[in-house]
Amino acid sequence: MSDMGDDKVPLLTARDLTKTHGRSRALSGASIELAAGEILAVTGPSGSGKSTLLHCLAGIVRPDEGAVTYAGERLDELPEKRLSELRRTEFGVVFQFGQLIPELTAVDNVALPLLLAGATRADAQARAGEWLERFGVRGQAELRPGEMSGGQAQRAALARALVTGPKVVFADEPTGALDSLAGEQVMTALVRTARECGTAVLLITHDAQVAAYADREIRLTDGTVATAGVTA
């Protein structure tokens, strides 16, 4: 049996990735599969290669060796132009903090990906407002990130990551800078919306309570994934 269950075709796969930063080996033979609509937690100690794996899967960083395949396309071989198009249309990203543009209000931050995709200003503003509502932060629409709480800013960041209807959201420690109540609110909002929209989520965390929101968990150690199903 495949580790995703027999009936699911993977949407995103990585095979035998290696990546070295200078003299430091971040990935050494990491493989992973993510099914459409699946919420997958990636856990592991600090420095085990989690962020590097996410960057390779999201087409932000090219692996030194190995293959990353998204819906039949080899991301590791694509020209930069097609990669950035995929990142804009198919993927959303949320980091620990700081990915909102500080000079823009929450609603303008969420509207931005829609404007880049060609929406009119009025349409982008209206849809951004709906997505802030969905994440419980419509009341903060006119605030800049620095004027919101950490949890509110992360919910606005989720709205921005999801507003274009991506197939995959990459979340790198999205609750890492939050207290546990704010973290729960962020995770509840992320999981509910991902389920409603059929969005797959690759969720990096070192918090077991956060990982418990996922359908499945894999553990990274020294740049490789522990073999699924082998427990002893």
Ligand code: ADP
């Ligand atoms: P994690 O997210 O699990 O903490 P990372 O993927 O960030 O792990 O890092 C894995 C290893 O690669 C670490 O030893 C880290 O120091 C190193 N590393 C990651 N990014 C860089 C970089 N840009 N330059 C140099 N070393 C890096």
Ligand code: MG
């Ligand atoms: Mg990291």
